[in-house]
Amino acid sequence: SASAQEVVKIGHVGPTSGGIAHLGKDNENGARMAVDELNAKGVTIGGKKVKFELLAEDDGGDPKQGTAAAQKLVDSKVAGVVGHLSSGTSIPASKIYSDAGIPQVSPTATNPKYTRQGFKTTFRVVADDVHLGGTLGKYAVTQLKGKSIAVIDDRTAYGQGVADEFEKGVKAAGGRTVAREFTNDKATDFTAILTNLKAKKPDIVFFGGMDAVAGPMIRQMKQLGIKAKFMGGDGICSGELPKLSGGAMEDSQVVCAEAGGVEGEQKKGMDEFKARFKTKFNADVQIYA
Template sequence: MQMKFKLAVVAAAVALTACGKKEEAAPAAAAPAAETLVVKIGHVGPTSGAIAHLGKDNEYGARMAIDELNAAGVMIGDKKATFQLLAEDDAADPKQGTAAAQKLVDAQVNGVIGHLNSGTTIPASQIYNTAGIPQISPSSTNPRYTRQGYAGAFRVVADDVHLGGTLGKYAVESLAAKKVAVIDDRTAYGQGVADEFEKGAKAAGAEVVGREFTNDKATDFNAILTSIKAKKPDVIFFGGMDAVGGPMLRQMKQLGITAKFMGGDGICTNELPKLAADALGDDVVFCAEAGGIDGEFKEAADKFAQDYKAKFNEDVKLYAPYVYDSVMVMVEAMKAAGSSDPAVYLPKLKEANHKGITGQIAFDEKGDIKNGALTLYTFRAGNRAQLAIVR
């Protein structure tokens, strides 16, 4: 009986020792991986139709930002964010624009960058506003967009009041224009910028000798140009895009019209020389881009252009850097709020003070960029030549 008791004690001791060793050998539990948060960013622009080159340029700017964010391993709150770009084509058509907007709302995007044109941005903004989804336009300049009272509507470029008015003043003070004629394409953008040019030119002392209109798909301008030629204007201003402005310049040359040709950012593109062919002489076309990169931001913008070229094998057309900055400022607001929920991060977006590649981005009470810049250009030897940056 005593022997059995001793054996039992030894067995228990061995078991306890083995158990102790097992506990000592167990590895420490790994820290749990951060939960993944999927963030959907919508982008809308015309990637088909006459200005598809500008729409793709904008989309590529968004893709640059999304790829960089995913490579950086961005944290929003305590979750690692994975960003998805949902890109839609609005063909610069208001009806297609609202359909694209509704599609993004149905996909429950966390925010929208776009649209490119004022004519699609304004009707689409009503849909985003109803759904409570913040929207940043990188290129729409019609003042009405941010004057509708929508809490989530923002833009990162100067509007047509600034752009058109500056060009009207420039026509008189720098080009010595006494008589000007105005043409617009009847879009929200074209008519808006033409109206503001007309106001600016009149205020500076010019006489408006004609106001004509076409449409954004027109190719024949002989009737309106013949009417304008008889009035002998010093400057013809066109409110519209490069796809129409280029052919208009060719027909001006055919008709022997020697007036200077002016326009807003819609014609102020690297594609205009191809579209105008041999009608684009030196110091004949003057235009303004809603935006301007100078000073300390020039180096970052130049690097963006190099990276863009390496990624897409194309040069930046116009607004890709502003799209890139729009995505980044939206994501900065999400990070500051610790949430991608539109209702939660919207107040942080209103307070934005983001150092982008295009400049410092902060918004006023309407959602317009503060201290917005304009860049004035002409064309020489088939290339854009910068004249000045105006704020």
Template sequence: MVMNTKRHAISAAIALAFGVSATSVMAQDMVVKIGHVGPITGNIAHLGKDNENGAKLAIEDLNAKGVTIGGKKVKFELVAEDDAADPKQGTAAAQKLVDAKVNGVVGHLNSGTTIPASKIYSDAGIPQVSPSAINPKYTQQGFKTAFRVVANDGQLGGTLGKYAVNTLKAKNIAVIHDATAYGQGVADEFSKSAKKSGAKVVASEVTNNQATDFSAILTKVKAKNPEVVFYGGMDAQAGPMLRQMKQLGINAKLMGGDGICSEGLGKLAGDGMADGQVICAEAGGVTGAKKDGMDKFKTRFKEKFGVEVQVYAPYVYDSVMVIVEAMKKANSAEPAKYLPALAKINYDGVTGKIVFDDKGDIKNGSLTLYTYKAGKRDQIAVVQ
């Protein structure tokens, strides 16, 4: 205690000598590192960049606002890594963040990279909040460090399956997926729901997440004459798939999850997408007064980065904010100290209320159904 008093006195004397307050010397900035991982290269780099920009905006807002934790002013730094939507690269990126001693992680984008990376974060005791990985397995592994701010496959695929049958009146459905954890997961949930609702799955086909030619698969699908084709995968494949459906004369609706539900799908599909042909769901969504806040966020985002929000940027933004809110509540940026506060968080974000259940899933997660008109996303409804 005596030594601490002497140290403070010395700090004060030095400060006075240089014309700086003793308080500013003793309360130097504390650097807090937030990790982010997404596919910044590869065929869905536009979605990965969307995520990363959401994180950048959150970090800028926090630093502009000024946050104090444990009596020290915090300077937040973003440590960004690229996983190229590849599981092996995803685990390598995760290890890089652990080695960099980040205080928390937002990501990854894909379930296929998020799930294997989650064990690395769990072993290191670093909280991880995914803004977009919806495969249920992510939070079913029992890792206390794993959280997500969007609804999972069961909710998303299930809602789309019921919509296909009850609203679109589809009786015969074809299902295609890209063999990833995300694509297969959402396709399986869609199939189960559609069958339970009374439809028949007349074709089940598998491709991969690098494919661009679907003519062989679609020729098989055409022979079954489905009213709906469901694709479990990303917009980089859904775009050319729509063009090839048109070339083959397949007049079915194309349905899919949030992977295809981007602002960029219209451009990727070109003239292959008719108005109202695509029905997709985004894991999240707000109504009422919250919609105004989301619209303002999207306007700010476009002004800052010169592009529209694709899908997940607002959820990344809230993921960063919810981690920092937990740090503030715990009065510590140390992962082990703020993790319990994160598990009990009750945060009102841009994307709505964020409260986690005992597995780390968001409670009462909402979904937004969209179609496309003149190549632009057009909201149908927000459902829970």
């Protein structure tokens, strides 16, 4: 029981290696800061003072590595888990946490399947792809007045899921998609896909995937003279994207949506958080921290 524990272990899992390591580290730093702030404040559970300890694991954005990391945290007897980052790793890991009765709170997994499996231990703190992708699809037609919309996804649980919902949103708003292409989350060359798309003269290209792939894709669109707007979900909504595109990103070219927007009176809290984060880690918040 918690009252017999002096140290409460909290797990964190994200990709701290590989193409989206900057996002995984961002999440981990957010969790680390929360633990440090709670410990500094002092927390009592069941009449006993507790100290939180963060156990951080790397899943490399890989489902197999993700389940191994989940099992390791279960064996370490963590009280709860923050993570995983991607839907592709969160979904298989969720069964392991459910079997062990350990709560898992993903700050980032948006595929609807993640929370629709009936597990009592599975939570998310952001909107899912039905809301995220569907809203972007509607926006593409009603606000951006897209007439010729192309869709590319990276075949991950997140990328394919958000692209499917985007396409449904476009259709529901009376728009049409002229092409659906796919790549993978490690790809760097999109010449064949983009050459196909160029012939269809898209005014909007939607990409379901993360910033590490979106950046080079934007650069190659420019090289091929595709002048379309570039849309995506929260996975491309990072401070790193301009750098990853090699400076090829045009002003107002990219339209993306974060899965947990902050507005109104919440802005003050967010600004304070960003300032504390910058002081602690000497880095800006990427997306999810």
